[in-house]
């Protein structure tokens with residue numbers, strides 16, 4: 172989506188040949204398609220509207236917090252889901268009002284809660300009795316009512332990678348299902364809290380149909396009916412994120428299927444619903460461009476060493492994630508492909524992007540693109556091995572612009588200090 176192959180220009184994003192960006196900006200570089208961001212946001216919104224839901228979309232900022240990306244989504248009318256004051260500052264700077272933003276997270280600090288309330292945050296999703304007490308005390312002291320939803324853990328198996336499943340009883344997230352009703356009643360009695368409803372988020376990169384969503388939302392609906400029967404107010408329900416995308420050959424459910432699951436379970440309650448998608452919107456909108464440093468022959472394997480590494484894109488090392496990897500040059504596509512391991516230069520065997528991947532012969536300086544890298548890519552980068560953070564570029568039609576310049580080696584030193592007894 173947003174990408175096409177051309178006989179002369181090779182891989183093109185919207186109307187810009189990616190090799191042009193790689194040449195002018197250098198590598199490694201993240202490139203995002205504004206058009207794809209817009210198209211996916213609209214498709215998701217249309218699916219929710221089409222199901223007759225009164226739904227708002229709160230983009231999960233953690234997936235990609237680049238200002239340009241946030242601006243594109245802000246212009247589409249997106250709200251935000253944030254997990255830190257840093258993310259709230261980023262979304263507000265990009266024009267997404269705090270009044271359309273939900274604050275999630277299992278360990279919000281008092282000063283973060285204070286800041287969010289001061290900005291008029293739309294909703295705080297609370298995950299523990301301890302946190303609720305803290306929010307109430309801060310809000311009461313500020314003379315405001317904090318809009319709080321309870322994040323419940325529905326104990327369903329989202330059938331995704333263990334490191335990104337969140338809705339099972341053993342996970343650290345949310346409030347145990349059986350504890351939620353008494354806690355909601357107590358919450359309603361606290362001075363600083365306006366009880367808003369309930370929220371859940373069962374995991375990320377969910378591709379095996381929508382059964383897990385359906386099961387979780389059915390439990391929420393049952394819980395809300397119970398709240399109402401006890402006379403407790405419920406204003407809306409937050410369905411979380413998690414809709415997966417095909418990185419390889421997974422058959423990801425379309426947004427219409429998710430909207431259908433929401434409609435079938437929560438639709439009868441007549442409440443506004445919220446969604447917190449990150450990956451589904453941003454993932455397919457981005458690529459990571461890299462250059463081949465060299466091709467080397469191991470004792471029994473061919474290695475393509477790229478100038479991007481696990482410090483840039485950590486998903487393969489961290490989750491055994493599969494990303495499509497393609498040469499930008501169309502001539503390389505024509506060559507006979509042979510298996511190669513595609514690795515980065517970092518000093519760890521885990522710095523491997525792909526094993527035995529069919530790749531043509533490649534020469535130093537040839538460009539490649541890691542596909543579907545718009546979500547959980549740049550945001551998870553580090554400077555391990557003193558590797559500066561890569562540049563970020565936004566493509567929009569036939570235009571492109573650097574939206575975060577490449578970090579320079581001197582930037583890495585700029586924020587370090589020597590104690591006076593070691594200073595030269």
Ligand code: LLP
Pocket residue numbers: 231234252275276335372374375376411412413414447448449450451486490546547
């Ligand atoms: N809402 C909450 C409360 C979340 O914790 C998350 C993601 C989302 C929404 C957005 O989920 P999405 O629609 O993007 O699946 N770094 C991992 C993914 C971690 C997801 C964490 N929470 C990866 O690269 O696969």
